[in-house]
Amino acid sequence: MPDPFVSRSLDEIRFWSRIMKEHSFFLKLGFRCEDTQLINEANHFYATFEAIENRSLGFTVDSDPAVIRKFNEEVHSAASHIWAFKRKILGLILRCKLPGGTNFPLLVDHVSREANYFRNRLEELNLGRLDPLPDAIINENVFFLRIMADHAKFIGHLLDPSERQLVEQARNFSHDFDTLLYQAIDLSSMRPQSQTKPLLSQQLDENKVSVKSLRDFKKTARDLIEECRIKSIIHPLLADHVFREAERFLYIIDAFEASLNMNKQIV
Known part of the structure; x- marks a missing residue:
């Protein structure tokens, strides 16, 4: 049987190394032409994570766990x-040191949160200290709901203002996911008393419906951008990037639902 540690590690690295690579590209697009040092650093990280992504594809679920543990350490660094x-x-x-650049502060904070999430996950895997299911459900939902809310805000700001209907849809999604995030934070602060199977299940059900709607909106926007049918300054790769992250959240929700249904210890 494949080692769960190996398969989980490779899944995380393959997904997030591509995300980190693309972050480097997006940040570079937002620098000014005179920011050559920052551009060079972004190019360095792009190459670094492209190499990591390619290396990860050379492993299989039957790879030696000791080799994967060492690989996790390298990727963590x-x-x-x-x-x-x-x-x-x-x-x-x-500190207003990059006037004229086009990287929103919230976007830079957003991508740094994802990098922190990635390195923490690798450390947890290597130490064998993954959260128990009730904590994992709440923590992952708090993290990803904020990510989804951010995406809606970025889309609304990067669409041309004349795309009024799409801008309004993005604003509505931003509001919806802010509300879901506050609900998840409230559930988190009520721990451990809030960690009952009915409440956790309801959170997953409610979030799944909203994430599916946002995922479909992102897919439509991505397709329209690729076909040059709407006005925006959204790079086609960014449109696909945020779509894949919504897909990732849905994948995690599905896995939690399956685990919750199998876990008899949560009441």
């Missing part, structure tokens, strides 16, 4: 470095 790079950029923007 790279994720820590790109996190520090992103936080440096955020500091420069907030």
Whole structure:
């Protein structure tokens, strides 16, 4: 039987290394032409995570766990470095050191949160300290609901203002996911008393419906952008990027639902 540690590690690395690679590209697009040092650093991280992504594809679920544990350590180091790079950029923007750039502070904070999530997951896997199911459900939902709310805000700001209907849809999604996020935070603060199977199941059901709607909206926007049928400054790769992250959240929700139904200890 495949080792769950190996399969989980490879799944996380294959998904998130591509995300980190694309973050490097998006950040570079937002720098000014004179920010050559930052552009070079972004290019370095793009190459680093492209290499990691390619290496991950060379492993299988039957790979030696010791080899994968070492690989996780290497990737953790790279994720820590790109996190520090992103936080440096955020500091420069907030101190008005990059006037004229087009990277929103919230976007830079957003991508740094994802880098931190990635490196923490690798550390948890190597230490064998993954959250128990009730904690994992709440923590993952708090994290991803904020990510989805951010995406809606970015889409609304990057669409041309004349695309009034799409802009309004993005604003509505932003409001909806802010509300879901606050609900998830409330459930988190009520722990451990809130960690009952009915409440956790309801959270997953409610979030799944909204994430599916947002995923479909992102898919439509992505297809329209690729066909040059709407006005925006959204790069086609960014449109696909946020669509894949919604798909990832749905995949996680489905896995939680399956685990929750099998777990007899949660009442």
